[in-house]
Amino acid sequence: MSLNLRKTVFTILKQHPQKQFTARELAILVFNNNREACEKKKLASVRLMNDDDVISQIAAEIGATRPIMQKKHPEIKTTEGRPKKYFFSKKSDEDEVDDAEHQIKDNKSLKLKSEKIQYSENDLYPILSQYLHDELNIYSKRIDEKTSSNKLGKNGNKWLHPDIVGLEDLSSDWSDLVKECVKLYADQRSKLWSFEVKILLNMSNVRESFFQAVSNSSWANFGYLVTSQITGSDTLKELRVLSSAHGIGIIKLDLDNPFESQILIPAKERNIIDWDSCNRLSQENKDFSQYIKLVKQFYQTGEIKVFDWDSKNG
Secondary structure, eight states: OOOOHHHHHHHHHHHSTTOOEEHHHHHHHHHHHOHHHHHHHHHHSSSOOOHHHHHHHHHHHHHHTHHHHHHHOTTEEEBOSSSOEEEEOOSOHHHHHHHHHHOOOOGGGGGOTTSOOOOOHHHHHHHHHHHHHHHHOEEEEEOOGGGBOOTTOTTTTTTTOOSEEEEEETTTTOOHHHHHHHHHHOOOSEEEEEEEEEEEEOTTTHHHHHHHHHHHTTTSSEEEEEEEEEBSHHHHHHHHHHHHHHOOEEEEOOSSOGGGOEEEEOOOOOSSOOHHHHHHHHHHBHHHHHHHHHHHHHHHHSOOOGGGSGGGGO
16 A cells, blocks of 8 residues: 555644644654555665654655645645644634734643643743843843833824843953943944744734834834744745845744744844934833833943843843
């Protein structure tokens, strides 16, 4: 009996709706459930293959046939970034985003190691802060829109506040002499960063989320859209086109291991801070005002007090 790989993978994914598998994880299931057919792969090979070789070959075939598989079965969806993951879902892109944004961690699931923990957007903030501090040497601060005055009425502050802001100390390894010289010349010792965070990006929300990041980050040297999951190859293509035009970068956040997070698309640097926008933000939002005070403190002293920043949790 020959192995119909497309049908077999579809059946496995359908039996586990919404559960995500890498190509290798699927290959292992295919191999374990179809040993007789997989043995024929060994015999048909021009070289002697062991079980691991067969599994690796099946995983490669799954990746190669993915476009045909998804065309035949649109319920098979994939995440972008590495490693690519496959899952079965009949939900629309809009429903996927809605579900992701409203899922909150179930504390009971922490008792079951085999059960996947669901995250809310708020859960991503400390993970992002840890990644920024440990991997990029950026000190970050959470901006809570609830601390805004809302003096301008409904929607007056829409797309005004980033979720996270950051300070990068360029002078951490400089000598005191160079620091003093630069201070007299002009401040070139820091870069200011801005981050808009989303649980999930797909074609239903990618443009709105991206332009929210554009609006919220217009004041900073670097602006990023951060997400824990991107589904659909068209979504990543769209992000590349938008980033090329508007300079916003993309970070794929690994929730299980922040050190494995990736800058998928680097942001384009703006050389000048938009202080008018900073003034508007600081007048509207207490958290941003505190951020500006910390930036001022760094400009004055050249030092960063770690415990003033969220990054202390990193």
